[in-house]
Amino acid sequence: MMNKQVIIVEDAAHLAHKGAELFAGIANRSVTMNGRFSVALSGGSTPRPMNRLLATEPYASQIPWQDTHIFMVDERMLPFEDPQSNFGALKADLLAKVPAVEGQIHPMPVWLEPAAAAAAYIRQLEVFFGNSSLKAPVFDLILLGIGSDGHTASLFPEVMAGLPAAPWVLAVRGGSPAVWRLTLNVTVLNQARHVCFLASGPEKSNIVRELFAESTPLLPAQMIAPAAGSLTFILDRTAAARLPESNR
Numbered sequence: 001m002m003n004k005q006v007i008i009v010e011d012a013a014h015l016a017h018k019g020a021e022l023f024a025g026i027a028n029r030s031v032t033m034n035g036r037f038s039v040a041l042s043g044g045s046t047p048r049p050m051n052r053l054l055a056t057e058p059y060a061s062q063i064p065w066q067d068t069h070i071f072m073v074d075e076r077m078l079p080f081e082d083p084q085s086n087f088g089a090l091k092a093d094l095l096a097k098v099p100a101v102e103g104q105i106h107p108m109p110v111w112l113e114p115a116a117a118a119a120a121y122i123r124q125l126e127v128f129f130g131n132s133s134l135k136a137p138v139f140d141l142i143l144l145g146i147g148s149d150g151h152t153a154s155l156f157p158e159v160m161a162g163l164p165a166a167p168w169v170l171a172v173r174g175g176s177p178a179v180w181r182l183t184l185n186v187t188v189l190n191q192a193r194h195v196c197f198l199a200s201g202p203e204k205s206n207i208v209r210e211l212f213a214e215s216t217p218l219l220p221a222q223m224i225a226p227a228a229g230s231l232t233f234i235l236d237r238t239a240a241a242r243l244p245e246s247n248r
């Protein structure tokens with residue numbers, strides 16, 4: 001049964017600390033339980049302060065980097081040097097500054113054609129998680145953002161209806177920047193042990209309220225309900241401003 005929690009913090013700086021605490025805690029518990037920690041990280045601007053904190057004390061030395069395996073939730077199909085590259089930002093904020101092991105970092109192959117790139121990333125997931133069963137990979141932690149249109153990862157409302165449910169990774173076109181993207185599919189997001197959404201700022205307050213209301217068709221972010229895992233929303237006060245009391 002899914003365990004759902006909403007954490008409301010003062011501002012973006014507190015959100016970064018809360019996210020970093022959650023990351024470090026889950027990383028250590030995962031290594032204790034399974035000998036490794038697998039995490040998939042999103043792009044966008046919201047996680048960047050948290051990523052920078054993870055590279056600094058007290059967090060950096062709390063994280064078992066040698067047993068940490070980092071994947072991407074989604075990626076814009078741009079060179080990593082492009083300022084809009086998700087992996088480029090993650091590298092600058094975090095990966096270049098911590099003793100993460102290169103073979104344990106899994107950027108999405110943006111240099112391939114979209115369909116071939118999605119297939120190649122599926123193979124990377126199979127190598128890491130095993131493909132002996134058809135069950136989707138089980139990440140220890142997946143961090144997600146929310147777009148003001150209700151998208152999460154690169155799963156956009158306008159393309160969702162036409163997307164196949166089965167592939168673990170999809171190539172889609174849309175969003176801002178409107179380029180080809182690779183994204184983990186809902187089926188993978190919903191197998192994770194922990195999924196955590198981060199949202200900050202008044203421009204997210206309407207969509208945060210909408211996410212907690214009944215709506216059809218479901219917005220992509222509303223499709224996230226880890227079957228056997230926990231779902232946490234870390235919101236700052238301005239993002240949570242329109243959330244009814246009953247959801248706090």
Ligand code: 6PG
Nearest residue numbers: 042043044045046145146152153
């Ligand atoms: C991407 C993201 C995307 C992001 C949301 C929120 O590559 O665009 O992974 O899903 O999380 O758009 O973005 P912000 O954090 O910039 O608001």
